[in-house]
Amino acid sequence: MSRPKLSLIVPYERRLDNLRLALQGLASQTMPRSDFEVVVGTTKYDDDYVAACREVLDRVDLVTIMSDERFEIPRARNIAMRQARGEVIVHIDADTLLPPDALQRLYERHYAFGQSACVVGQVVGYGNNYEGDVEHVVTEPIDIWRKRLAELHGIADRPLDPRFQVEHVIPWSFAWTGLLALPTRLVREHDLYFDESFVGWGVDDIEWGYRIAATGTPIVLRPDVYAIHLPHVRDSAANFVTEAVTYRQFLGKWPGPDVELAAAFSDLDANGLYLDYLAEVRNVLPDGADLLGTVRVTTDTATLFLGVPLDRGHRIVDPEVADAARSAASVEILPLAGLALPYEDASTTSCHVLPTINGLSARYAAKVRATARRVTAPAAEETP
Numbered sequence: 368m369s370r371p372k373l374s375l376i377v378p379y380e381r382r383l384d385n386l387r388l389a390l391q392g393l394a395s396q397t398m399p400r401s402d403f404e405v406v407v408g409t410t411k412y413d414d415d416y417v418a419a420c421r422e423v424l425d426r427v428d429l430v431t432i433m434s435d436e437r438f439e440i441p442r443a444r445n446i447a448m449r450q451a452r453g454e455v456i457v458h459i460d461a462d463t464l465l466p467p468d469a470l471q472r473l474y475e476r477h478y479a480f481g482q483s484a485c486v487v488g489q490v491v492g493y494g495n496n497y498e499g500d501v502e503h504v505v506t507e508p509i510d511i512w513r514k515r516l517a518e519l520h521g522i523a524d525r526p527l528d529p530r531f532q533v534e535h536v537i538p539w540s541f542a543w544t545g546l547l548a549l550p551t552r553l554v555r556e557h558d559l560y561f562d563e564s565f566v567g568w569g570v571d572d573i574e575w576g577y578r579i580a581a582t583g584t585p586i587v588l589r590p591d592v593y594a595i596h597l598p599h600v601r602d603s604a605a606n607f608v609t610e611a612v613t614y615r616q617f618l619g620k621w622p623g624p625d626v627e628l629a630a631a632f633s634d635l636d637a638n639g640l641y642l643d644y645l646a647e648v649r650n651v652l653p654d655g656a657d658l659l660g661t662v663r664v665t666t667d668t669a670t671l672f673l674g675v676p677l678d679r680g681h682r683i684v685d686p687e688v689a690d691a692a693r694s695a696a697s698v699e700i701l702p703l704a705g706l707a708l709p710y711e712d713a714s715t716t717s718c719h720v721l722p723t724i725n726g727l728s729a730r731y732a733a734k735v736r737a738t739a740r741r742v743t744a745p746a747a748e749e750t751p
Contacts, residue, residue: 371428372474373403374453374551377461378443379416380409384506385462385597387419391509392464392516394426398471404428408447410438441561441571444544448560454478456551458544462597463490465546466516473548473592483553484585485576488546488592489528491519515595523591531590533639537625538586540638542576546594549579557582565616567609573634574617577626619709622701624648624658630707631734644731648704651726652676656684659704659723664695668716671742673705673735674724685721705735713744 375393379386393405405427409416412433420429432446448456455478459465469488477486519527526532530541553559559579565571580586614630628637628644648659656676662683664670670691676684681700683689692698701708705724718739724732 369401371402371404371453372478373398373455373457373470373548374448374451375403375405375470376444376447376451376456376458377405377407378409378440378447379407379461380411380438380443382461383413383415383419386416387422388464388509388512388597389459389461390419390423390427390429392466392512393470394423395467395513396465396470397468398474400426400428402474403470404430404451404453406447406451407431408434408443408445410434410436410443439563439566441563441565445560445563448554451551454551455548456554457548458546459594460545460596463545464512464516464595464597466519466593469592469594473589476591477589478548478550481550483550484587485542485553485579486548486592487530487541487543487586487588488548488594489522489526489531489590490543490545490594490596491522491527492596492598512595512597519593519595522593526590528590528593529635530638531588535588535638536641537629537634537638538580539573539576540625540629540634541588542573542579542586544572544575545596546592547572548592549584553579553582553584562620565613567613569610570613570617573629574620577617577621614707615709615711618703618707622703622709624702624704627703627706631738632706647727647731651723653684658702661701661703661705661708662688662692663699663701663710663715664691665697666695669714671708671710671715671718671739672721673718673739674721675700676721676723677702688721704731705738706731707734708738708742710742712741715742716744718743 409431410433430450432450434446436442444458535541561571561575565574576586618626618630624644625637625641628640632640653676655678657679658677660675660677660681662672662675672688675688678684681702683692720735720739724735
């Protein structure tokens with residue numbers, strides 16, 4: 368059997384109406400059927416799911432990888448990716464609807480010559496992830512959605528996805544898996560699978576993007592590659608609770624100002640703030656310092672210092688904090704000013720915000736002080 372050009376990776380659970388539309392979109396592709404496969408990762412046998420697959424089996428080469436484990440998106444993507452045969456892996460969601468020429472355009476314009484980039488496409492309608500709860504969705508026929516896809520003609524010149532309307536500064540910040548492609552050989556060579564310890568909504572994809580960028584692979588936004596995000600039932604409050612936890616996990620794994628900004632403000636906002644934030648930090652650093660950090664010293668109890676000037680080697684420049692560290696039983700130094708921290712709520716006895724934070728603009732200083740309150744036990748008080 369010849370190798371397909373593309374492998375579409377789709378995680379699936381309990382979004383049958385969305386998936387049926389997404390499969391109809393894949394069945395209508397202008398790319399020859401033999402040039403792509405669809406690999407669905409799921410964790411439960413479902414007669415309705417099988418029936419939806421049967422509707423397109425005469426037009427799509429579709430493989431389902433099943434596991435009896437609890438469904439989590441990183442695991443579902445991984446079990447599907449490990450079975451992918453295509454030259455290029457294309458991640459979409461079960462709620463991603465592609466226009467008919469999407470796959471052919473993606474391959475011919477961005478991968479036909481063996482390019483090594485990670486290509487991010489526009490997903491129109493992503494905004495409804497953040498605009499409140501959705502308790503009920505009326506399912507509309509595929510013909511209605513095809514008309515909406517046709518109305519997107521010209522979107523390459525007038526991007527509608529908010530990620531494409533700003534300068535792309537932090538490479539990984541826009542690596543959302545609604546529509547994203549990566550050569551399969553890079554996945555295999557660099558072990559670029561999703562971290563399955565991320566549980567719940569959000570962050571697992573941008574953490575994966577962080578590791579893609581760390582290999583030196585360019586992450587590029589291509590407005591000529593696009594899709595529609597299909598609406599579905601959503602509990603925003605529950606999503607944001609798990610997102611806060613997974614952001615702390617991301618921050619603990621890869622601490623740095625880029626991840627800290629994303630954890631404090633969101634990945635989209637962090638991209639726009641990054642250069643401004645670095646400039647503000649440079650303005651408050653004393654001689655000999657290269658960045659602001661957090662120092663956690665433990666003797667009988669744990670104490671945090673936020674906004675600590677550090678040199679390039681992450682050594683403490685502030686003399687008072689250095690003295691406290693010398694007498695401590697253990698010391699942890701993180702390259703994080705304190706906008707966000709990986710520590711649990713009320714996990715420290717006392718927290719000191721250094722005067723350097725006063726030199727930052729209000730939006731950054733407020734985040735640091737909010738973090739100080741969050742991580743400090745109720746019986747303790749933050750030092751002004």
